Amino acid sequence: MREVQIYIEDQRIDLFKDESIEVTSSIQDAKDISKVFTDYSQSFALPASAENNKIFKHFYNFNISGGFDGRVRHEAKIYINSLLFKKGKIFLNGVNMKNNVPHTYNVTFFGNTVSLTDLFGDDKLIALDLESFNHEYSYGDVGAFLVGDGLEVDGDASALIYPLITSKKRLFYDSTLANDNNANFEGNLYIDSSFPGGLDRYRKRGVTNHDLKPAIKVYHIIKAIESKYGITLIPNDSEGTKDFFSKHNEAISNLYLWLSNSAGNIFGDEGSDEYAYKTIISQYAEHPDDNADIPWFTVSGSELRIGQETGSYVGQQYYNIRIKGSASDAYQEDKYSIKLIDKSTGQVVFSIDGVNDIEGDYSFTPRTEGDPDLVYEVEVSSKNAMAGTEVSVEVLDPAFGGLLRDVYMAFDDNSGPNYDNIATSTVTLSVREHLPDMKILDFLTGMFKMFNLTAYYIDDESDPEYNSTTPVIKVITLDEYYADAVNNQSNGIIDISKYIDVSSHVVNTSLPFSEIEFKFKEVDTLLMENHTNLFGKTFGDSVLEVQKLYPTLFLGKKYEVKLPFGKLKYERIIDTNIQWGFAAGGDFSPQDPDYSDLNDIKPPKGGYTSTKMPPLLFYGLKVDASANPFNYSNPNFNAAGVYTGYWRASNRNEDSTAAVPAEYSINFGSEPDEWTAVDDGYTDNSLFAKYYRDYIKSVFDPSKRIFKFEAYLPPSFLIHYKLNDQLKIQDVVYRINSITTNLTTGKSTLELINLNAEEIVE
Structure with a gap:
């Protein structure tokens, strides 16, 4: 006898005795190779019993305060004969009413992996806490992170580089051009350590800190996601681990995300924010001139908190936060800005800017029961360094025409309220403000597609990586997942021959596509366009023309694996150890030089149109450029610096030669190595070769078929099998494509792919 029990948030629900409950399980579908799947059920009905009405809090009655939230999925567990079958989420689709009385609740079950969508929602990368990566954006610090190890965070000496x-300046290296030569553009990196001919030849040329943008290791983004959402994506971060996001995985150990969300330089006319000098107000003092004490408006350190209405200040439709700024006498003409930032998301909800005295009001809806607190921070920024700015923040009650005010003044002097002491004298670069404008879910989805990853919750309490308090999501490559079947309870193969309905089964072709394209997001930078024009294909992309491989077997549609990430082709300057990336395109537009003052020349500028890049991933490699020292200049202080090393952006994880290729490449197909300038024909280190080839080769093998069997599988199988288990029927071993099981009857529909002898893991 088979009994199904379902619990929603640890409360057992009543079931119809004859209700059909079908659950489908799949980790990767041969018919949709770029997606990670999870368990899901068809919608099924629950009786509107007294117990179920209690659990769903009479959902049909919208007048009940604090009722069941039908907008979200709720924790659920399914048991078969009191043995745990699946953990996941239940979603309430609706209630069927008869004669104005609830009759049935309609619900759907989803596996745990889908809950990542609920967890992340529409949150963007900017919501992550990356404050430990903030740093002074100065000539010296940027130069140190360009030539040195980088910014150290959590013991990682190169966490940020x-x-x-x-993004704007075209770099080159030419030692022959005179100071007043019209071809000696400002991007000339050449410098002689002895400064022949005087400093002026170099101080306005070369690369400067304002030309550069930082990059953060992907590993630290993953760790920030873990921290924010209380999950574990790297359960084993030690050497030898198979966890893909581990710092010990050479495929990503030096993989970086470029911090760029706008065209142009990081601060400048084409940047998203031209106010380079910034500070977050860290403390406040209540001003003696306020005339109200609003209990739900509190201040602690840098946080301004709006809580649930209490006391006599209740019942209003809205309140105002008024922000005022007043520049000191020495900075009356300097433009500055004050921003109100939602601390939970990092989003700017309100801002004012101008010169001298500025102010503005931000309206907000008061918090009521069940609403989360609003937590804000205030940032002051300016185009130039400023000091002595006075800033106040107040909440106004509109009931009395805004005359009742709870006022706090900002200060940064621990000895007491020194209200005019807010300074923006250093440029602190806030990393999160320069992260690509990208949802966290899209970032992870892009990584999964790029490296053909799969993920599953570890909910087996006997698993050594299981954690009862912190959800653990195992992320590994699909090939590793299938190879790991030998570590299952089954040892990799389960013989289910005796459970199969032998009266009939279906055999289908496993060739669903005639062509598969692997594509990065299109960009129009100079070298990428040049490559397309020369070779008729996009650098980094790849096309698998199945129809050419198997011309007689299938005529199908084209399938695309599209990444949300962009791609750069890098340029190694001839006869040097200098390779650089250029995020610009379009037509060359020179600007005339000014040689009127030979002590302060303005060299010619030759630029292209800066491009707003999609999120860019690259490998960071440290390069010794002592044979070709280059000019890292500081025009603001009429200085030039001789640099003999730098961080090179690369599409390969390490230096390679024709004899010894790099282990990993982030091109889908075989491409010339920009560093060696040799079309080495490497085919074993590309994204396709490393992560897709074996699986696709298996699926598209002409001997492969998709078999559909009917079976009556016992609870002992359903409770213990894993989706990477291999199933044996008679003398043939299969891989699971999907299994759909009627939990009430035990009848299952299995979609399986036959394996060749060399593919069987045992």
């Missing part, structure tokens, strides 16, 4: 990628 400045790669040699520019």
